[in-house]
Amino acid sequence: MPTVTLxxxxxxxxxxxxxxxxGEEVTIIDNGRIVGRLLPGESPPVKPPRQLGTMKxxxxxxxxxxxxxxxxxxxxxxxxxxxxxxxxxxxHLIDFADDRP
Numbered sequence: 001m002p003t004v005t006l007x008x009x010x011x012x013x014x015x016x017x018x019x020x021x022x023g024e025e026v027t028i029i030d031n032g033r034i035v036g037r038l039l040p041g042e043s044p045p046v047k048p049p050r051q052l053g054t055m056k057x058x059x060x061x062x063x064x065x066x067x068x069x070x071x072x073x074x075x076x077x078x079x080x081x082x083x084x085x086x087x088x089x090x091x092h093l094i095d096f097a098d099d100r101p
Contacts, residue, residue, distance in 0.1 A: 003026070003029055004027075005096050020040045025038065028040040
C-alpha cells in the first residue's frame with residue numbers, strides 16, 4: 001500500500017490514478033495523518049455479444065402493405081382510405097387566430 005503526501009497527490013493525481021491497479025490502494029497523508037485513500041473504480045460489466053435468431057418466431061403478424069423487411073418504398077395509393085385531407089376547413093384554426101398574421 002503506497003503512501004504519498006497531500007502535496008505529492010495534488011501534483012501527480014492523474015499519474016496516480018492511471019497507475020492504480022485492481023486491489024491496490026494509495027494512502028494520502030498530511031502532517032502524519034491519513035486524509036484520504038485512492039481506490040480503483042469498478043470497470044463496467046462486459047455484455048455478452050448478441051446472438052442472431054433469438055427473436056425467431058416472435059413476430060405473429062405484419063401488415064400486408066408493409067415492406068419493412070425488404071426496405072423498399074411502398075407504391076403510391078396503398079394508403080388510400082387511411083388519411084383524410086380536408087381542404088378549405090378553417091374552423092379548426094379559430095383557436096390560433098391570435099397567432100396568425
